[in-house]
Amino acid sequence: MTELSAHLPQFQHGQLTENFPDNHLSNTNDNSERRRHDNSERRRNDNPESETNGQPQNNIQQVVEQDEEEDEELTLKYGAKHVIMLFVPVTLCMVVVVATIKSVSFYTRKDGQLIYTPFTEETETVGQRALNSILNAAIMISVIIVMTILLVVLYKYRCYKVIHGWLIISSLLLLFFFSFIYLGEVFKTYNVAMDYITVALMIWNFGVVGMICIHWKGPLRLQQAYLIMISALMALVFIKYLPEWTAWLILAVISVYDLVAVLCPKGPLRMLVETAQERNETLFPALIYSSTMIWLVNMAEEDPEAQRKASKNSTYDKQKQAPANQTQNEDAEADDGGFSQEWQQQRDNRIGPIESTPESRAAVQALPSNSQTSEDPEERGVKLGLGDFIFYSVLVGKASATASGDWNTTLACFVAILIGLCLTLLLLAIFKKALPALPISITFGLVFYFATDNLVQPFMDQLAFHQFYI
């Protein structure tokens, strides 16, 4: 179950539109499927054993309860792994943003503001500045709310084409236009000469591969890398075009909004998630970072597995033109488990004749899928909305750009955000439903930013000056 929202800010010259997604964090659908499967698996295991041993069958109730506990254990045991799976991309994104901010001066120059934040902050009095920034933040938030509601409405009324078109346009913009600007600025910083044709070729390749990876299928690592890159680009745009006080205010308000939108029963994001759940679909891959495969390997249930094996056998045999005609016949009967005659003979020779009854097949299927289940929790990962990446990176980037404490502040914000993410994932493991990922991390980040900048920095400066160590 994932949730997100998207909305369109307009670019400064009002011509192109871009999307930026919002954030929510959740466990995958698969968790519930896996639990169901674990339940059914263990029951199947129990049944044949009890028949052969002649013992009374286990209490089904006990089995079910045991299953639930073990499922929770499994969930939390792999929790640490999931946390790391999310730490790494968040860290990478932040590292990219901070590195860019520190080296490329383009993103710290004030070249104007977005059309969404019309009030300037270069005012004469502090009060005026505060008022302006509050108004800016209010406008931005209302834009976000409107866009979110629009997205939810479109989703509810099944206007999938519109949503897809919207997403495609925005990712086109991100992949081509913004990366072009970024590349240009990096070249300027390092004084690398480059001709337009090479640049065009590079950007074209980058963009097309990105579009394919994000919207269609592609290697998981590549898709993750692309999602990280576009989050970083988006965060850089924000850092450049949002004036200071507005940025901090927006961060604060958006985490409150996130909390409200996800947890309130009438919140748009919650409705989005519930609708997706009802229709049993996954949400848009372009807006969510997933730490595992998005399309799942189907867990072994009798018929589909049998059919798959049968079809595999059939294609294999047809290709190799196996002599055994019985294989062809067996394909027609889906229920013999797709075991070919030769395989059965081999097995009989080794183990002794065993009836390939549905029950024993189920037991055998359950066994290998046991090992698959132990791999599956690794496959079943956590999903984090791209908006989360973006706002985390905005926080850390702004900290590194405008703080007097420089690296100390950046580091402090980084640790704060990671701890917030940890806590959020812990809550996710406890509550097992979609949660907003922004509030805790952003709160910690903001607290640490302001505290470190104003309090710790002078202290550390004095210490370093006298070379005292604490």
Added chain:
Amino acid sequence: PALGLFLFTIARDPLRIIILIAGAFFWLVSLLLSSLIWFIAVKASDPQDEQLQKGLLIFGVMFSVLLQEAFRFLYYKLLRKAIEGLVALSEDGCSPISIQQMAYVAGVGFGLMSGAFSMINLLADTLGPGTVGIHGDSQLYFLTSAFMTMVLIFLHTFWGILFFHGCEHRRWWEIMAVVVMHLAVSGSTFCNPLYVGSLVPSYLLMATAAAWAYLLSGGSAQNLWRFLLCKS
């Protein structure tokens, strides 16, 4: 070296990484609170008086040391609770990570964070142009800073082990020894720029703490001997 420690021993296991980051976080919070106190003290006092400022700084340092140790204790409490939770969750009834490992990782977390905060601005400055010690300060500023930071990181690691061991076995004298050592090390840095006064004692203390922690963790001279012999 601290980074090497991190890569080789911690980066493999996700649980350790989480404990590391949490340790760093606790150190950060302690730093925050201590700088808050210092800030208030400075604001409340006369900004012109040099001696007073320096005195306040020293006071701030001592207070910060005490706060760090307090936070180490709090972290220990948290980790105890976490271990109980992990034991309840694990399948075979024993925790996937022992309290000693946690102690080690927590120590590294503290150490890394303190080292990072001490060094990183300096490092950023070294990238730029300039001459060291142009105003008559010591020319060895960067070098000694680097060494001091390294010794502090190691010390934090060892203190972590010692401290947790003391808490586990309720030996108050161990805990007091850690606190006293920490105060001594910070105090010795007050002799800077007379580097002999600060670096040498710190290294000696580190050697002591290392040996102590090693013995506590179950090592012995025999183990060390065998280890060296096997390798060579």
